[in-house]
Amino acid sequence: MNVTEGPGLRPRRNPKRSPWRYVVIAVMLFLALALADVVLTNPNFGWPVVGQYLFSAVILDGLLLTLELTAVVMVVGSVLGVILAVMRTSTNTFVARGAWAYIWFFRGTPLLIQVIFWFNIAALFPRISLGVPFGPTLAGIDANALVTPWTAAVLALSLNEGAYMAEIVRGGLLGVDRGQYEAAQALGMRPSKVFGIILPQAVRTIIPPTANQLVTTFKNTALVSVIGLADLLHSAQVVYALNYQTIPLLIVAAFWYLLLTSLLSYVQSLLERRYSKGYVPRSRPQAATGTSDAVALKEA
Amino acid sequence: METPMIALRGIQKRFDSVHVLKGVDYSVSRGSVSCLIGPSGSGKSTLLRCINGLQPADEGEVWVDGELIGLRIDGDHVVPLPEKEIADQRRQIGMVFQRFNLFPHMTALENVMSGPLRVNRADKERTRDLAMGLLDQVGLAARADHYPNELSGGQQQRVAIARALAMKPKVMLFDEPTSALDPELVGEVLSVMRDLAAEGMTMIVVTHEMGFARDVADHVCFMDEGVIVEEGHPDTVLTDPRTARAREFLKRG
Ligand SMILES: Nc1ncnc2c1ncn2[C@@H]1O[C@H](COP(=O)(O)OP(=O)(O)OP(=O)(O)O)[C@@H](O)[C@H]1O
Numbered sequence A: 001m002n003v004t005e006g007p008g009l010r011p012r013r014n015p016k017r018s019p020w021r022y023v024v025i026a027v028m029l030f031l032a033l034a035l036a037d038v039v040l041t042n043p044n045f046g047w048p049v050v051g052q053y054l055f056s057a058v059i060l061d062g063l064l065l066t067l068e069l070t071a072v073v074m075v076v077g078s079v080l081g082v083i084l085a086v087m088r089t090s091t092n093t094f095v096a097r098g099a100w101a102y103i104w105f106f107r108g109t110p111l112l113i114q115v116i117f118w119f120n121i122a123a124l125f126p127r128i129s130l131g132v133p134f135g136p137t138l139a140g141i142d143a144n145a146l147v148t149p150w151t152a153a154v155l156a157l158s159l160n161e162g163a164y165m166a167e168i169v170r171g172g173l174l175g176v177d178r179g180q181y182e183a184a185q186a187l188g189m190r191p192s193k194v195f196g197i198i199l200p201q202a203v204r205t206i207i208p209p210t211a212n213q214l215v216t217t218f219k220n221t222a223l224v225s226v227i228g229l230a231d232l233l234h235s236a237q238v239v240y241a242l243n244y245q246t247i248p249l250l251i252v253a254a255f256w257y258l259l260l261t262s263l264l265s266y267v268q269s270l271l272e273r274r275y276s277k278g279y280v281p282r283s284r285p286q287a288a289t290g291t292s293d294a295v296a297l298k299e300a
Numbered sequence B: 001m002e003t004p005m006i007a008l009r010g011i012q013k014r015f016d017s018v019h020v021l022k023g024v025d026y027s028v029s030r031g032s033v034s035c036l037i038g039p040s041g042s043g044k045s046t047l048l049r050c051i052n053g054l055q056p057a058d059e060g061e062v063w064v065d066g067e068l069i070g071l072r073i074d075g076d077h078v079v080p081l082p083e084k085e086i087a088d089q090r091r092q093i094g095m096v097f098q099r100f101n102l103f104p105h106m107t108a109l110e111n112v113m114s115g116p117l118r119v120n121r122a123d124k125e126r127t128r129d130l131a132m133g134l135l136d137q138v139g140l141a142a143r144a145d146h147y148p149n150e151l152s153g154g155q156q157q158r159v160a161i162a163r164a165l166a167m168k169p170k171v172m173l174f175d176e177p178t179s180a181l182d183p184e185l186v187g188e189v190l191s192v193m194r195d196l197a198a199e200g201m202t203m204i205v206v207t208h209e210m211g212f213a214r215d216v217a218d219h220v221c222f223m224d225e226g227v228i229v230e231e232g233h234p235d236t237v238l239t240d241p242r243t244a245r246a247r248e249f250l251k252r253g
């Protein structure tokens, strides 16, 4: 038989599904029901207490502080990360090695230790002063007054964040084609302007790991509960220290963490689409479109 | 004799142990087109990069329109200039790359405007007019709002030429501008370059397009193993080379 023979065009049918598929579905359903049974019928979960505290002022205040802390840390950490990434690619070896050492230190020690360390910095330096090394002091301030739980938390998380962001940004910068640097340089751009051409291109590859980093940081802020900063977790702890409803309040905190991380993942997918501009062809015919309708399409 | 637009004296360049340029003397007079030919790895790209300081030479001097590039004369020595000042000097030296290197996140128009806006802080409206004029000159006014990945290779290269011209350079360097193109797209790029030559632009073109060299070039240089082996009028160098190496290369090409 050759291709042109046969009883005309045969209709198409989807392939038969494996019977195992139904076995797997049955097992999954059973497990889900068993889990629901345990979760709903065990009174120790304390669902009424969860409902009572989910939107309570103390929890929402804690959530707000967690969000503020995350935002500040992300902004400071990203700026620090860009600076460190540029330093690492510097031709000046002292600058490059300094950045390397910074990243090495802050990524190589537990964040929990860093948080506690900065909170206790007053034990190391009772007075924090500004001056010439080994020379005269220009101005000084009592460390205990300066390092509140909030500043210690911002300091610890941001310095740590900077180290992680530096690696992410560096990866993005290295990912940009060398020809892009050369094209910018050949136009007569100074190094800072060249960077202005390169960074937006790096952003595309920087976004996914940065979004992951944001989710991680958001959850890492829970560490500051150990230094008594009233974040989401600490607020829940304060409540259950009084009413002994530990599990319900942990559920309340976990609910908010989960809701926010899900939201962040959604925003991440939106951002990724936005920065694919110029990389994924816009879906429209390549036919000779004039300037005016090209503009119209862009605005649509 | 008038001073040449581009003059290279004793250019040497090493990459680690590899001696890529072994003392190149080369000059291109004002308004003329010089084609640089030679086998792969002979140092043609490196020589172009020495001219605009993308890869500064280890030894020797580059002069463009009477200005020493990348160096400052200090008594009887020369001292490398800081990168910022070399960047400023590059404004007068346009360069077009084999792989176009358009900025992918900018439209064709934004690419052409990028130089004047970012380097010269030029007025936006006037730059837009200038850029549209240049896109028109390379036949791409209708593609102004397209991103590079929405353009063919030939169109991208023409945008890249317009982008370089937007800085109003005194000279243009082309590094195998048609080597990455499908054969049917080569002609449109060469025709833009022909027009540019006819307008009196001083150009150095590294190319394998012998037809272009024959028709357009005033001067052809044959390079091999880091030295200029033979140079002169295209009719002489391309059809009746003196040296065995050039003869060998042209027979293969
Ligand atoms: N950045 C670099 N580092 C090390 N070696 C290099 C570098 N750039 C070029 N070279 C070497 O210098 C030599 C000359 O390279 P160049 O690119 O100038 O040759 P070319 O004549 O342009 O060749 P082609 O026709 O293949 O483009 C080659 O051996 C190459 O490997």
Ligand SMILES: [Mg+2]
Binding pocket: B044, B045, B046, B175, B176
């Ligand atoms: Mg080359």
